[in-house]
Amino acid sequence: MLSAQRVSRRFTDGTVALDGVDLSIADGAFVVLLGPSGCGKSTLLRLLAGLDQPDSGQILWDEGAKPRPGEIGFVFQDATLLPWADATDNVFLPLRLAGRSLSDCRAEIRSLLAKLGLAGFEHAKPAELSGGMRMRVSIARAMIARPRLLLMDEPFAALDEFTRHRLQDDLRALWRETGMTVVFVTHSIYEAAFLASHLVIMTPRPGQIATMRAGLDQTAGPRRTDPAMAALIGAITADVTRMMPTS
Amino acid sequence: MKTERWAPILFGIFGLLIWQSAVIALRVPVYVLPGPVAIIQAFFADWRSLLLSLVATLAIAAASLLAAAMLGMMLALAMAASRWARAAIQPWAVVLQVTPVVALAPLIIIWVHQQFLALVVCATIVGFFPVLSNTAAGLAATPPALLDLFRLNGASRRQIVFLLRLPSALPYFLAGLRIAGTLALVGAVVAEFVASSGGFASGLAGRILEAGYRLEIPRMFAALTLLALAGIAIYAALGAFERTILKRVGAVSSHHHAP
Numbered sequence: 001m002l003s004a005q006r007v008s009r010r011f012t013d014g015t016v017a018l019d020g021v022d023l024s025i026a027d028g029a030f031v032v033l034l035g036p037s038g039c040g041k042s043t044l045l046r047l048l049a050g051l052d053q054p055d056s057g058q059i060l061w062d063e064g065a066k067p068r069p070g071e072i073g074f075v076f077q078d079a080t081l082l083p084w085a086d087a088t089d090n091v092f093l094p095l096r097l098a099g100r101s102l103s104d105c106r107a108e109i110r111s112l113l114a115k116l117g118l119a120g121f122e123h124a125k126p127a128e129l130s131g132g133m134r135m136r137v138s139i140a141r142a143m144i145a146r147p148r149l150l151l152m153d154e155p156f157a158a159l160d161e162f163t164r165h166r167l168q169d170d171l172r173a174l175w176r177e178t179g180m181t182v183v184f185v186t187h188s189i190y191e192a193a194f195l196a197s198h199l200v201i202m203t204p205r206p207g208q209i210a211t212m213r214a215g216l217d218q219t220a221g222p223r224r225t226d227p228a229m230a231a232l233i234g235a236i237t238a239d240v241t242r243m244m245p246t247s
Numbered sequence: 248m249k250t251e252r253w254a255p256i257l258f259g260i261f262g263l264l265i266w267q268s269a270v271i272a273l274r275v276p277v278y279v280l281p282g283p284v285a286i287i288q289a290f291f292a293d294w295r296s297l298l299l300s301l302v303a304t305l306a307i308a309a310a311s312l313l314a315a316a317m318l319g320m321m322l323a324l325a326m327a328a329s330r331w332a333r334a335a336i337q338p339w340a341v342v343l344q345v346t347p348v349v350a351l352a353p354l355i356i357i358w359v360h361q362q363f364l365a366l367v368v369c370a371t372i373v374g375f376f377p378v379l380s381n382t383a384a385g386l387a388a389t390p391p392a393l394l395d396l397f398r399l400n401g402a403s404r405r406q407i408v409f410l411l412r413l414p415s416a417l418p419y420f421l422a423g424l425r426i427a428g429t430l431a432l433v434g435a436v437v438a439e440f441v442a443s444s445g446g447f448a449s450g451l452a453g454r455i456l457e458a459g460y461r462l463e464i465p466r467m468f469a470a471l472t473l474l475a476l477a478g479i480a481i482y483a484a485l486g487a488f489e490r491t492i493l494k495r496v497g498a499v500s501s502h503h504h505a506p
Contacts, residue, residue: 051395069401080392084414084496096410097400145400 001027001181002048002149007057009043017043019206020057025149025198030175030182030215032196034189034236036244040207041185045151048183049074067149070098073142075152079134081126087113087137088122094145105144112140116170132163136170143174150175152184156191165224168194176218189240193232194223201236203243210243281465286472289465297454297466301473304450307363307435308428308481311370315427318371319378320420327386327412328404344376348434352441366438366450373434377426385419386412417496421489428481436474 003024009017017040025031025048033041046052047059049072061067073094081090091109092102113122116136126134135155142150156164172195175182186192192199196215203210213236216228223229263283269275270282277285290297322340326333352369359365389412397407439452451470458467 046395049395049399051399069399072399074396074399076392076396078392080390080396082393082411082414084417093396093410094400097397097402097406 001025001062003060004044004047004054005058005060007044007047007054007059009040009047009052009054016206018047018054019208021207021209023200023209025181025183028179028181030172030184030195030197031200032192032198032215033183033185033200033202034187034192034240035202035207035210036187036204038207039202039204041187041202042153043207044202045153045183045185048149049151070094070145071148073145073147073150075135075138075142075150075155077154077157079126079131079138081134081137081141083126086123086125087118087129087140090126090137091140091144093141098145109140109144112144113137115174116140117166130163132159132167135159135167139167139171139174143178143180146178146180148180150180150182152182154185154187157186157188164191171195189233189236193229193236199236201239201243211239213239278462278464281468285465286468289463290469290472293466293469297451297470297473300449300451300454300470301477304432304435304439304452304474305477307366307370307439307450308432308477310363310367311374311431311435312424312428314367314371315374315378315431316420316424319375319423319427320382322375322379323382323386323416324408324413326383328408333383340376340379343372348373348437349441352438356438356442362442366435366442369438369441370431370434373437374427374431377430378420378423381419381423381426382416385416388419389415414496418489418493421485421492425482425485425489428485429478432474432478432481 004021007021007023008019011017021040021044023031023044033044035041043052047054050059050067051074082093085093088106088109089102091113092105095105096102110119110122113119113136116139118133118136118140121129121133124133126137129137139155142152156167159167168191171182184195186195193216196213197218199211199213199215200209201211201213202208213232216223216226216232267282267284270280275282281289322336326336348369351372355368356362356365359368393411393415394407397411402410435450436452439450440456443450443453443456451474454470455467458464458470
Protein backbone atom coordinates (compact mmCIF):
# COMPACT_ATOMS: atom_id res chain seq x y z
CA MET A 1 0.00 0.00 0.00
CA LEU A 2 2.78 2.38 0.96
CA SER A 3 6.52 2.20 0.84
CA ALA A 4 9.57 4.23 1.72
CA GLN A 5 12.50 3.75 -0.66
CA ARG A 6 15.99 4.70 0.49
CA VAL A 7 14.51 7.67 2.35
CA SER A 8 16.89 10.12 4.03
CA ARG A 9 16.11 13.27 5.94
CA ARG A 10 18.65 15.70 7.31
CA PHE A 11 17.63 18.75 9.36
CA THR A 12 19.11 22.22 8.92
CA ASP A 13 21.19 21.83 12.10
CA GLY A 14 22.97 18.88 10.43
CA THR A 15 21.21 16.10 12.36
CA VAL A 16 20.63 13.08 10.16
CA ALA A 17 17.19 11.97 11.28
CA LEU A 18 16.83 9.19 8.73
CA ASP A 19 19.46 7.52 6.59
CA GLY A 20 18.48 5.25 3.72
CA VAL A 21 15.31 3.77 5.17
CA ASP A 22 13.54 1.09 3.11
CA LEU A 23 10.15 0.06 4.40
CA SER A 24 7.15 -1.50 2.78
CA ILE A 25 3.77 -1.42 4.47
CA ALA A 26 1.20 -3.97 3.41
CA ASP A 27 -2.52 -3.31 3.27
CA GLY A 28 -4.17 -4.09 6.60
CA ALA A 29 -0.91 -4.38 8.56
CA PHE A 30 -0.37 -3.04 12.06
CA VAL A 31 3.21 -1.81 11.78
CA VAL A 32 4.93 -0.66 14.96
CA LEU A 33 8.03 1.52 14.68
CA LEU A 34 10.01 0.91 17.87
CA GLY A 35 13.14 2.70 18.93
CA PRO A 36 14.74 5.07 21.43
CA SER A 37 14.20 8.84 21.34
CA GLY A 38 15.96 10.48 18.41
CA CYS A 39 15.87 7.47 16.07
CA GLY A 40 13.73 9.28 13.52
CA LYS A 41 10.48 7.35 14.14
CA SER A 42 8.38 10.48 14.23
CA THR A 43 10.21 11.93 11.23
CA LEU A 44 9.43 8.77 9.26
CA LEU A 45 5.79 9.03 10.29
CA ARG A 46 5.61 12.66 9.12
CA LEU A 47 7.21 11.67 5.81
CA LEU A 48 4.67 8.87 5.36
CA ALA A 49 1.89 11.38 6.04
CA GLY A 50 3.27 13.83 3.49
CA LEU A 51 3.71 16.48 6.22
CA ASP A 52 7.43 16.60 5.44
CA GLN A 53 9.52 15.79 2.35
CA PRO A 54 12.58 13.51 2.23
CA ASP A 55 15.93 14.97 1.12
CA SER A 56 16.55 11.87 -0.95
CA GLY A 57 14.62 8.71 -1.71
CA GLN A 58 10.87 8.64 -2.06
CA ILE A 59 7.62 7.73 -0.39
CA LEU A 60 5.39 5.77 -2.74
CA TRP A 61 1.69 5.51 -2.11
CA ASP A 62 -0.23 2.91 -4.11
CA GLU A 63 2.39 2.87 -6.86
CA GLY A 64 2.57 6.59 -7.35
CA ALA A 65 -0.89 8.05 -6.59
CA LYS A 66 -1.05 10.80 -3.96
CA PRO A 67 -3.32 10.21 -0.97
CA ARG A 68 -6.58 12.16 -1.02
CA PRO A 69 -7.56 14.32 1.97
CA GLY A 70 -9.09 12.08 4.63
CA GLU A 71 -7.33 8.93 3.45
CA ILE A 72 -4.71 9.37 6.16
CA GLY A 73 -5.68 9.73 9.82
CA PHE A 74 -3.04 11.08 12.22
CA VAL A 75 -2.99 10.81 16.01
CA PHE A 76 -0.42 12.95 17.78
CA GLN A 77 1.28 12.41 21.12
CA ASP A 78 -1.02 15.02 22.64
CA ALA A 79 -4.72 14.77 21.92
CA THR A 80 -4.51 18.21 20.16
CA LEU A 81 -8.24 18.80 20.36
CA LEU A 82 -9.86 22.15 19.66
CA PRO A 83 -10.39 23.39 23.24
CA TRP A 84 -13.48 25.43 22.30
CA ALA A 85 -15.26 22.53 20.60
CA ASP A 86 -17.09 19.62 22.31
CA ALA A 87 -16.27 15.96 21.61
CA THR A 88 -18.77 15.73 18.76
CA ASP A 89 -17.46 18.85 17.00
CA ASN A 90 -13.87 17.70 17.46
CA VAL A 91 -14.59 14.33 15.89
CA PHE A 92 -16.62 16.05 13.15
CA LEU A 93 -13.65 18.23 12.12
CA PRO A 94 -12.24 16.11 9.23
CA LEU A 95 -15.74 15.70 7.78
CA ARG A 96 -16.44 19.39 8.19
CA LEU A 97 -13.25 20.23 6.32
CA ALA A 98 -14.47 17.89 3.58
CA GLY A 99 -17.66 19.93 3.33
CA ARG A 100 -20.10 17.55 5.09
CA SER A 101 -22.87 18.80 7.36
CA LEU A 102 -23.04 17.88 11.04
CA SER A 103 -26.66 16.72 10.87
CA ASP A 104 -25.71 14.08 8.28
CA CYS A 105 -22.83 12.78 10.37
CA ARG A 106 -24.16 13.03 13.91
CA ALA A 107 -25.32 9.41 14.16
CA GLU A 108 -22.04 8.10 12.81
CA ILE A 109 -20.03 10.26 15.26
CA ARG A 110 -22.20 9.16 18.16
CA SER A 111 -21.71 5.49 17.36
CA LEU A 112 -17.94 5.85 16.94
CA LEU A 113 -17.68 7.72 20.26
CA ALA A 114 -19.74 4.97 21.90
CA LYS A 115 -17.44 2.33 20.42
CA LEU A 116 -14.53 4.16 22.05
CA GLY A 117 -16.28 4.21 25.41
CA LEU A 118 -17.38 7.84 25.26
CA ALA A 119 -21.17 7.39 25.22
CA GLY A 120 -22.69 10.25 27.22
CA PHE A 121 -19.68 12.52 26.65
CA GLU A 122 -20.73 13.74 23.18
CA HIS A 123 -21.08 17.32 24.39
CA ALA A 124 -18.16 17.45 26.83
CA LYS A 125 -15.43 20.00 26.12
CA PRO A 126 -11.81 18.75 26.21
CA ALA A 127 -11.24 20.52 29.55
CA GLU A 128 -14.00 18.38 31.07
CA LEU A 129 -12.39 15.10 29.95
CA SER A 130 -9.53 13.07 31.45
CA GLY A 131 -6.29 12.53 29.53
CA GLY A 132 -7.37 9.06 28.41
CA MET A 133 -10.78 10.29 27.27
CA ARG A 134 -9.20 13.14 25.31
CA MET A 135 -6.98 10.62 23.54
CA ARG A 136 -10.09 8.55 22.73
CA VAL A 137 -11.70 11.61 21.14
CA SER A 138 -8.49 12.17 19.20
CA ILE A 139 -8.56 8.57 17.90
CA ALA A 140 -12.23 8.92 16.97
CA ARG A 141 -11.38 12.11 15.06
CA ALA A 142 -8.63 10.30 13.14
CA MET A 143 -11.00 7.42 12.27
CA ILE A 144 -14.24 9.21 11.45
CA ALA A 145 -13.38 9.76 7.78
CA ARG A 146 -12.57 6.01 7.50
CA PRO A 147 -8.93 6.55 6.56
CA ARG A 148 -7.12 3.74 4.79
CA LEU A 149 -4.01 4.54 6.80
CA LEU A 150 -3.89 5.53 10.46
CA LEU A 151 -0.59 7.04 11.64
CA MET A 152 -0.06 7.29 15.41
CA ASP A 153 2.88 9.10 17.01
CA GLU A 154 3.37 7.78 20.56
CA PRO A 155 -0.29 8.43 21.29
CA PHE A 156 -0.36 6.71 24.68
CA ALA A 157 3.02 7.87 26.00
CA ALA A 158 1.54 10.45 28.37
CA LEU A 159 -1.10 8.13 29.86
CA ASP A 160 -0.92 5.97 32.98
CA GLU A 161 -0.33 2.23 32.56
CA PHE A 162 -3.94 1.20 33.27
CA THR A 163 -5.49 3.70 30.87
CA ARG A 164 -2.87 2.73 28.35
CA HIS A 165 -3.81 -0.97 28.51
CA ARG A 166 -7.47 -0.20 27.95
CA LEU A 167 -6.68 2.02 24.97
CA GLN A 168 -4.36 -0.61 23.50
CA ASP A 169 -7.16 -3.20 23.76
CA ASP A 170 -9.66 -0.86 22.12
CA LEU A 171 -7.27 0.16 19.36
CA ARG A 172 -6.54 -3.47 18.51
CA ALA A 173 -10.25 -4.27 18.43
CA LEU A 174 -10.92 -1.32 16.09
CA TRP A 175 -8.05 -2.31 13.84
CA ARG A 176 -9.32 -5.88 13.53
CA GLU A 177 -12.87 -4.70 12.94
CA THR A 178 -12.08 -2.08 10.27
CA GLY A 179 -9.17 -3.73 8.50
CA MET A 180 -7.39 -0.40 8.13
CA THR A 181 -3.61 -0.12 7.99
CA VAL A 182 -1.93 1.31 11.10
CA VAL A 183 1.60 2.64 11.57
CA PHE A 184 2.23 3.16 15.28
CA VAL A 185 5.31 4.80 16.79
CA THR A 186 6.32 3.91 20.34
CA HIS A 187 9.37 3.56 22.57
CA SER A 188 7.68 0.95 24.75
CA ILE A 189 8.81 -2.61 24.03
CA TYR A 190 5.73 -4.01 25.78
CA GLU A 191 3.37 -1.85 23.73
CA ALA A 192 5.14 -2.82 20.51
CA ALA A 193 4.91 -6.54 21.30
CA PHE A 194 1.25 -6.27 22.23
CA LEU A 195 0.06 -4.28 19.22
CA ALA A 196 2.20 -5.18 16.23
CA SER A 197 1.49 -7.46 13.35
CA HIS A 198 4.84 -6.24 11.96
CA LEU A 199 7.63 -4.83 14.09
CA VAL A 200 10.28 -2.43 12.84
CA ILE A 201 13.12 -1.73 15.28
CA MET A 202 15.12 1.42 14.58
CA THR A 203 18.57 2.65 15.66
CA PRO A 204 19.29 6.24 16.64
CA ARG A 205 21.56 8.80 14.92
CA PRO A 206 21.43 8.24 12.07
CA GLY A 207 17.95 6.70 12.07
CA GLN A 208 18.08 3.38 10.33
CA ILE A 209 16.10 0.16 10.43
CA ALA A 210 17.94 -2.37 12.59
CA THR A 211 15.62 -5.36 12.57
CA MET A 212 12.18 -6.34 11.40
CA ARG A 213 10.10 -8.99 13.14
CA ALA A 214 6.72 -10.56 12.74
CA GLY A 215 4.28 -9.81 15.54
CA LEU A 216 2.23 -12.34 17.49
CA ASP A 217 -0.32 -14.57 15.83
CA GLN A 218 -3.31 -12.27 15.36
CA THR A 219 -5.89 -14.93 16.15
CA ALA A 220 -4.40 -15.76 19.54
CA GLY A 221 -6.52 -15.29 22.64
CA PRO A 222 -5.62 -13.10 25.63
CA ARG A 223 -2.25 -11.76 24.55
CA ARG A 224 -1.04 -10.12 27.73
CA THR A 225 -0.82 -13.44 29.60
CA ASP A 226 0.21 -15.51 26.58
CA PRO A 227 3.70 -17.07 27.00
CA ALA A 228 4.33 -16.18 23.32
CA MET A 229 4.01 -12.49 24.28
CA ALA A 230 6.66 -12.91 27.02
CA ALA A 231 8.90 -14.67 24.50
CA LEU A 232 8.44 -11.87 21.94
CA ILE A 233 9.26 -9.21 24.55
CA GLY A 234 12.41 -11.20 25.39
CA ALA A 235 13.42 -11.40 21.74
CA ILE A 236 12.83 -7.66 21.12
CA THR A 237 14.79 -6.83 24.27
CA ALA A 238 17.69 -8.89 22.94
CA ASP A 239 17.47 -7.02 19.57
CA VAL A 240 17.48 -3.69 21.32
CA THR A 241 20.38 -4.61 23.61
CA ARG A 242 22.41 -5.73 20.59
CA MET A 243 21.90 -2.48 18.70
CA MET A 244 22.40 -0.07 21.58
CA PRO A 245 26.02 1.04 21.99
CA THR A 246 27.50 -0.46 25.14
CA SER A 247 28.53 2.06 27.74
CA MET B 248 -15.23 34.89 50.74
CA LYS B 249 -11.68 36.09 50.99
CA THR B 250 -11.20 39.04 53.29
CA GLU B 251 -8.37 40.42 51.11
CA ARG B 252 -11.07 41.47 48.66
CA TRP B 253 -12.00 44.29 51.01
CA ALA B 254 -8.41 45.42 51.52
CA PRO B 255 -8.28 47.99 48.70
CA ILE B 256 -11.61 49.52 49.75
CA LEU B 257 -10.62 49.74 53.42
CA PHE B 258 -7.25 51.15 52.47
CA GLY B 259 -8.96 53.73 50.26
CA ILE B 260 -11.34 54.83 53.02
CA PHE B 261 -8.43 55.04 55.45
CA GLY B 262 -6.52 57.22 52.96
CA LEU B 263 -9.53 59.50 52.46
CA LEU B 264 -9.89 59.94 56.24
CA ILE B 265 -6.20 60.87 56.62
CA TRP B 266 -6.51 63.24 53.65
CA GLN B 267 -9.60 65.00 55.04
CA SER B 268 -8.13 65.36 58.57
CA ALA B 269 -4.79 66.59 57.21
CA VAL B 270 -6.49 69.23 55.07
CA ILE B 271 -8.47 70.46 58.10
CA ALA B 272 -5.59 70.24 60.61
CA LEU B 273 -3.03 71.95 58.37
CA ARG B 274 -5.55 74.51 57.05
CA VAL B 275 -4.63 73.79 53.43
CA PRO B 276 -6.45 76.31 51.19
CA VAL B 277 -9.12 74.69 49.01
CA TYR B 278 -7.53 76.09 45.80
CA VAL B 279 -4.33 74.16 46.55
CA LEU B 280 -5.71 70.85 47.77
CA PRO B 281 -9.39 70.35 48.55
CA GLY B 282 -10.42 67.58 50.94
CA PRO B 283 -12.64 64.69 49.82
CA VAL B 284 -15.71 66.34 51.33
CA ALA B 285 -15.20 69.49 49.23
CA ILE B 286 -14.74 67.36 46.13
CA ILE B 287 -17.98 65.47 46.74
CA GLN B 288 -19.76 68.77 47.34
CA ALA B 289 -18.35 70.13 44.08
CA PHE B 290 -19.61 67.04 42.26
CA PHE B 291 -23.15 67.41 43.59
CA ALA B 292 -23.13 71.14 42.88
CA ASP B 293 -22.47 70.43 39.19
CA TRP B 294 -23.37 66.75 38.65
CA ARG B 295 -25.42 67.32 35.50
CA SER B 296 -22.67 68.95 33.51
CA LEU B 297 -19.99 66.58 34.84
CA LEU B 298 -21.99 63.45 33.99
CA LEU B 299 -22.85 64.80 30.52
CA SER B 300 -19.14 65.39 29.93
CA LEU B 301 -18.38 61.89 31.19
CA VAL B 302 -20.88 60.47 28.70
CA ALA B 303 -19.25 62.49 25.89
CA THR B 304 -15.80 61.18 26.80
CA LEU B 305 -17.06 57.62 27.19
CA ALA B 306 -18.73 57.81 23.77
CA ILE B 307 -15.40 58.71 22.21
CA ALA B 308 -13.61 55.96 24.15
CA ALA B 309 -16.24 53.36 23.20
CA ALA B 310 -16.18 54.28 19.51
CA SER B 311 -12.37 54.20 19.56
CA LEU B 312 -12.31 50.83 21.29
CA LEU B 313 -14.61 49.41 18.61
CA ALA B 314 -12.47 50.91 15.87
CA ALA B 315 -9.27 49.72 17.56
CA ALA B 316 -10.66 46.19 17.89
CA MET B 317 -11.62 46.02 14.21
CA LEU B 318 -8.49 47.72 12.91
CA GLY B 319 -6.18 45.65 15.16
CA MET B 320 -7.93 42.41 14.20
CA MET B 321 -7.86 43.16 10.46
CA LEU B 322 -4.20 44.18 10.44
CA ALA B 323 -3.28 41.12 12.51
CA LEU B 324 -5.14 38.89 10.04
CA ALA B 325 -3.34 40.51 7.13
CA MET B 326 -0.01 40.01 8.91
CA ALA B 327 -0.81 36.35 9.58
CA ALA B 328 -1.94 35.79 6.00
CA SER B 329 1.19 37.03 4.26
CA ARG B 330 4.80 37.46 5.27
CA TRP B 331 4.97 40.45 2.93
CA ALA B 332 2.10 42.18 4.72
CA ARG B 333 3.70 41.41 8.06
CA ALA B 334 7.01 42.99 7.03
CA ALA B 335 5.18 46.00 5.59
CA ILE B 336 2.80 46.68 8.49
CA GLN B 337 4.81 45.90 11.62
CA PRO B 338 7.30 48.82 11.60
CA TRP B 339 4.57 51.37 10.84
CA ALA B 340 2.42 50.04 13.65
CA VAL B 341 5.38 50.56 15.98
CA VAL B 342 5.95 54.09 14.62
CA LEU B 343 2.32 54.96 15.36
CA GLN B 344 2.64 53.41 18.80
CA VAL B 345 5.78 55.31 19.83
CA THR B 346 4.69 58.69 18.46
CA PRO B 347 2.98 60.54 21.33
CA VAL B 348 -0.64 61.13 20.44
CA VAL B 349 -0.41 64.63 21.96
CA ALA B 350 1.95 65.48 19.12
CA LEU B 351 -0.28 63.93 16.46
CA ALA B 352 -3.58 65.24 17.76
CA PRO B 353 -3.31 68.85 16.49
CA LEU B 354 -2.65 67.56 12.96
CA ILE B 355 -5.50 65.09 13.08
CA ILE B 356 -7.85 67.77 14.39
CA ILE B 357 -6.88 70.00 11.47
CA TRP B 358 -7.26 67.21 8.92
CA VAL B 359 -10.48 65.66 10.21
CA HIS B 360 -13.07 68.42 10.34
CA GLN B 361 -15.71 66.53 12.26
CA GLN B 362 -14.73 66.95 15.93
CA PHE B 363 -16.07 63.66 17.27
CA LEU B 364 -14.43 61.73 14.44
CA ALA B 365 -11.11 63.52 14.97
CA LEU B 366 -11.09 62.57 18.64
CA VAL B 367 -12.02 58.98 17.82
CA VAL B 368 -9.12 58.79 15.35
CA CYS B 369 -6.67 60.03 18.02
CA ALA B 370 -7.93 57.59 20.67
CA THR B 371 -7.93 54.71 18.17
CA ILE B 372 -4.26 55.31 17.40
CA VAL B 373 -3.52 54.90 21.11
CA GLY B 374 -5.78 51.89 21.57
CA PHE B 375 -5.25 49.67 18.55
CA PHE B 376 -1.67 48.59 19.19
CA PRO B 377 -2.31 46.10 22.03
CA VAL B 378 -5.12 44.53 20.02
CA LEU B 379 -2.85 44.23 16.98
CA SER B 380 0.18 42.84 18.78
CA ASN B 381 -1.81 40.44 20.97
CA THR B 382 -3.95 39.14 18.12
CA ALA B 383 -0.90 38.75 15.89
CA ALA B 384 0.85 36.79 18.66
CA GLY B 385 -2.27 34.63 19.09
CA LEU B 386 -2.58 33.94 15.37
CA ALA B 387 1.08 32.93 15.27
CA ALA B 388 0.74 30.66 18.31
CA THR B 389 -1.61 28.14 16.69
CA PRO B 390 -0.43 24.65 17.78
CA PRO B 391 1.64 23.21 14.88
CA ALA B 392 0.07 19.76 15.33
CA LEU B 393 -3.38 21.20 14.70
CA LEU B 394 -2.11 22.99 11.58
CA ASP B 395 -0.74 19.63 10.38
CA LEU B 396 -4.08 18.02 11.07
CA PHE B 397 -5.95 20.67 9.07
CA ARG B 398 -3.53 20.29 6.15
CA LEU B 399 -3.78 16.48 6.19
CA ASN B 400 -7.51 16.86 5.82
CA GLY B 401 -7.14 19.17 2.87
CA ALA B 402 -8.30 22.35 4.67
CA SER B 403 -8.34 25.54 2.60
CA ARG B 404 -6.57 28.70 3.82
CA ARG B 405 -9.98 30.14 4.64
CA GLN B 406 -10.90 27.11 6.76
CA ILE B 407 -7.55 27.29 8.56
CA VAL B 408 -8.14 30.96 9.43
CA PHE B 409 -11.77 30.73 10.47
CA LEU B 410 -11.89 27.30 12.08
CA LEU B 411 -8.44 27.26 13.68
CA ARG B 412 -6.33 30.40 13.78
CA LEU B 413 -9.02 32.90 14.79
CA PRO B 414 -10.56 30.77 17.55
CA SER B 415 -7.11 29.96 18.97
CA ALA B 416 -6.24 33.66 18.95
CA LEU B 417 -9.44 34.60 20.81
CA PRO B 418 -7.93 34.61 24.34
CA TYR B 419 -5.04 36.78 23.10
CA PHE B 420 -7.43 39.16 21.32
CA LEU B 421 -9.58 39.55 24.44
CA ALA B 422 -6.54 40.27 26.63
CA GLY B 423 -5.48 42.92 24.11
CA LEU B 424 -8.97 44.38 24.13
CA ARG B 425 -8.87 44.78 27.91
CA ILE B 426 -5.67 46.84 27.67
CA ALA B 427 -7.01 48.76 24.68
CA GLY B 428 -10.14 49.74 26.66
CA THR B 429 -8.24 51.79 29.22
CA LEU B 430 -5.84 53.15 26.59
CA ALA B 431 -8.80 54.33 24.49
CA LEU B 432 -10.02 56.34 27.49
CA VAL B 433 -6.56 57.84 27.98
CA GLY B 434 -6.39 58.62 24.26
CA ALA B 435 -9.84 60.20 24.30
CA VAL B 436 -8.90 62.50 27.20
CA VAL B 437 -5.55 63.48 25.68
CA ALA B 438 -7.22 64.31 22.36
CA GLU B 439 -9.90 66.30 24.18
CA PHE B 440 -7.23 68.35 25.91
CA VAL B 441 -5.72 69.27 22.56
CA ALA B 442 -9.13 69.92 21.01
CA SER B 443 -10.25 72.04 23.99
CA SER B 444 -7.72 74.69 23.04
CA GLY B 445 -9.57 74.90 19.71
CA GLY B 446 -12.91 75.42 21.40
CA PHE B 447 -14.21 71.85 21.69
CA ALA B 448 -15.12 71.37 25.31
CA SER B 449 -17.89 68.83 25.75
CA GLY B 450 -15.76 66.07 27.34
CA LEU B 451 -14.32 65.68 30.83
CA ALA B 452 -10.97 67.10 29.72
CA GLY B 453 -12.84 70.31 28.88
CA ARG B 454 -14.33 70.37 32.39
CA ILE B 455 -10.89 69.89 33.93
CA LEU B 456 -9.32 72.70 31.89
CA GLU B 457 -12.27 75.01 32.54
CA ALA B 458 -12.14 74.33 36.29
CA GLY B 459 -8.40 74.98 36.19
CA TYR B 460 -8.86 78.40 34.54
CA ARG B 461 -11.45 79.35 37.14
CA LEU B 462 -9.41 77.93 40.05
CA GLU B 463 -12.34 75.64 40.89
CA ILE B 464 -9.96 72.99 42.16
CA PRO B 465 -12.61 70.80 43.90
CA ARG B 466 -14.53 70.58 40.61
CA MET B 467 -11.31 69.66 38.84
CA PHE B 468 -10.78 66.85 41.33
CA ALA B 469 -14.40 65.73 40.88
CA ALA B 470 -13.86 65.41 37.11
CA LEU B 471 -10.57 63.60 37.71
CA THR B 472 -12.26 61.16 40.09
CA LEU B 473 -14.97 60.45 37.51
CA LEU B 474 -12.27 59.67 34.93
CA ALA B 475 -10.47 57.29 37.28
CA LEU B 476 -13.74 55.52 38.14
CA ALA B 477 -14.61 55.26 34.44
CA GLY B 478 -11.20 53.72 33.74
CA ILE B 479 -11.65 51.14 36.49
CA ALA B 480 -15.17 50.36 35.25
CA ILE B 481 -13.98 49.86 31.65
CA TYR B 482 -11.17 47.58 32.79
CA ALA B 483 -13.46 45.53 35.03
CA ALA B 484 -16.21 45.31 32.39
CA LEU B 485 -13.83 44.12 29.68
CA GLY B 486 -12.29 41.64 32.15
CA ALA B 487 -15.74 40.23 32.92
CA PHE B 488 -16.52 40.11 29.18
CA GLU B 489 -13.29 38.19 28.60
CA ARG B 490 -14.00 35.66 31.34
CA THR B 491 -17.59 35.11 30.18
CA ILE B 492 -16.60 34.49 26.57
CA LEU B 493 -13.69 32.21 27.47
CA LYS B 494 -15.85 30.26 29.89
CA ARG B 495 -18.54 29.86 27.25
CA VAL B 496 -16.12 28.61 24.60
CA GLY B 497 -14.38 26.37 27.15
CA ALA B 498 -10.91 27.70 26.44
CA VAL B 499 -10.13 28.76 30.00
CA SER B 500 -7.84 25.85 30.71
CA SER B 501 -7.21 22.83 28.56
CA HIS B 502 -5.12 21.29 31.33
CA HIS B 503 -7.95 20.75 33.75
CA HIS B 504 -8.52 17.05 34.37
CA ALA B 505 -11.87 15.48 35.11
CA PRO B 506 -11.80 12.66 37.67
